[in-house]
Amino acid sequence: MPEATRLRRLDTALAWAQQQGLPRLEAQMLLLHTLGRSPHDRAWLLAHDGESLSAAAWDSFERLCQRRLAGEPVAYLTGHKAFYGLDLQINAQVLDPRPDTETLVDWALDVMKAQARPSIVDLGTGSGAIALALKAQRPDSSITAVDASPQALQVARHNAQRLNLPITLHQGNWLEGLAGRFDLIASNPPYIAEDDPHLAALQHEPRMALASGPDGLDAIRSIITQAPAHLHPGGWLLLEHGYAQAPTVCQLLQVAGFTQVHSRSDLAGHARCSGGCFAQPPERQATPCPDAAGLPNAPDGTRT
Secondary structure (H helix, E strand, O other), X not given: OOHHHHHOEHHHHHHHHHHHXXXXXXXXXXXXXXXXXXXXXXXXXXXXXXXEOOHHHHHHHHHHHHHHHOOOOHHHHHOEEEEOOEEEEOOOOOOOOOHHHHHHHHHHHHHOOOOOOOEEEEEOOOOOHHHHHHHHHOOOOEEEEEEOOHHHHHHHHHHHHHHOOOOEEEEOOOOOOOOOOEEEEEEOOOOEOOOOHHHHHHOOOOHHHOEOOOOOOHHHHHHXXXXXXXXXXXXXXXXXXXXXXXXXXXXXXXXOOEEEEEEEEOOOOOEEEEEEEEOOOOOOOOOOOOOHHHOOOOXXXXXX
């Protein structure tokens, strides 16, 4: 076997990427993307690890690896991200959906379980991840997806059409200009403080989807203030937020008149989502919000 061909084998390419510092799974995903194969074809890579890459494919794979090492999300490099069982198309105009946001979807499905044909609005929809996951699980629901960015709405529209999941798209700033009332308002808004040093590591993602004011809570305050006028009696507001923000968000919800206010934890056990019911007396014992004294004071630096 010629030396140049041996050096361009699939197993050699993966070993090189790992030597550069890429996790094996990410290297496999980028190599499969280079080869035009599904990201689920990792078993194929193992079975064909002795096959060779063309010079052009090697160059393409190397460029993708360098971009990833510079911090660009894998989803932007491949154009795809799996979320709640859906294959979403993603680009740099929208936030890269995180697995922990599935906590918000789970909670939304729980509170709407007994509600026939629920009306739902997803604020700051981005790629449409939350709205489309809910529509896939509750085909009887009526869902409106809102975003201030026309580019983000283009991505959400494309995903809705690809997945054959009909939703209504609305360009606007949170609930402003949105008519009617809903059974559920769900949102994964920006929640990182504007001066948080961790934002530097997220430079490839749209800043407007990440940062919100001096303490990161400007968007959440706006949504909580606007929500009561857009909820049916007994409607729910559910919000994703930073790992140390639950006590403050819960307090904001309670001051705004929400009941059954509590939080849910993400995959790492951090209180990641908080929410409450509007104009409905408590019907069950809810998990209380975390005590602020028991949480770390470090700034929230990630959205995972």
